[in-house]
Amino acid sequence: MQDRAGILLYQLNEQDIFVLIGHKGEPYLAGKDIGAWSIPKGVIEPGEEPFLAALREFEEEIGKRPGATFSPLEPVVTKNGRRLLVWAGEGWCDVSSISSNPFSMEWPEGSGSFRSFPEFDRAAWVPIATAATWVKGSQKRVFGHLVDKLDAAGRVDRTAFHGTDLTTE
Numbered sequence: 001m002q003d004r005a006g007i008l009l010y011q012l013n014e015q016d017i018f019v020l021i022g023h024k025g026e027p028y029l030a031g032k033d034i035g036a037w038s039i040p041k042g043v044i045e046p047g048e049e050p051f052l053a054a055l056r057e058f059e060e061e062i063g064k065r066p067g068a069t070f071s072p073l074e075p076v077v078t079k080n081g082r083r084l085l086v087w088a089g090e091g092w093c094d095v096s097s098i099s100s101n102p103f104s105m106e107w108p109e110g111s112g113s114f115r116s117f118p119e120f121d122r123a124a125w126v127p128i129a130t131a132a133t134w135v136k137g138s139q140k141r142v143f144g145h146l147v148d149k150l151d152a153a154g155r156v157d158r159t160a161f162h163g164t165d166l167t168t169e
Contacts, residue, residue: 003083005054006041008073008146009066009091010128017128017156019143020093021135022061022120025100027107030121037134039086039142040120050085061119063099067091073145078138086142088149095123129164140166 009020021037023029029036042057044050051070058066068091076084100118107115128147132140144166151158 001080001082002043003050003085004041004078005044005050005057005085006039006087006142007054007058007066007070008039008086008088008142009058009068009093010088010146011090011092011125012150012155017147017150018125019128019131019146020062020095020123020125021131022098022100022123025103025118025121026105027115027117033134035134035136037131038120039135039139041084041086044085051087054085054087060101061098062093062095062123064093066093071149073142073149076138076141076145084138084142086145088146095125098123128166129161132164132166 011018019039021039023037040058040061041054042060044053055066066089068089070087070089073086073088078084098120100120102116102118104114104116106113126134128143132143147156147158147161147166150156
């Protein structure tokens with residue numbers, strides 16, 4: 001199983017942590033939020049350095065290079081046994097227009113016709129609690145690791161996020 005690598009770009013203000021996430025371009029997710037968003041991430045190719053894979057994936061899915069200094073978060077093991085390696089950085093990226101790599105899939109399903117869709121059809125800066133409800137599975141734990149890291153550095157108070165599910169699959 002191939003591990004995944006990603007970038008979690010974030011911003012802090014006095015009340016919240018905002019994270020950059022992208023909406024997956026699969027046509028069956030159009031108009032949906034819950035389970036349809038992701039941090040920019042993807043497969044680490046054989047022989048590829050994981051952090052460089054994370055940067056590559058961000059550029060492929062957002063179309064821009066992230067501006068920040070990054071540090072690794074604690075790795076997360078997904079339900080299928082893959083490791084998700086994420087680097088977090090406080091920074092900014094304009095997401096008013098993104099340019100995402102395309103992928104091909106049969107659509108409509110069972111039609112035998114293949115169409116091209118963007119990996120992400122849009123991206124947004126959202127409060128971390130909102131992001132935790134919009135992403136699937138283990139990515140919630142990535143957000144929890146970010147909150148823990150910022151709390152340990154004295155930048156946020158972890159108790160402000162009680163009641164926010166940042167740990168479950």
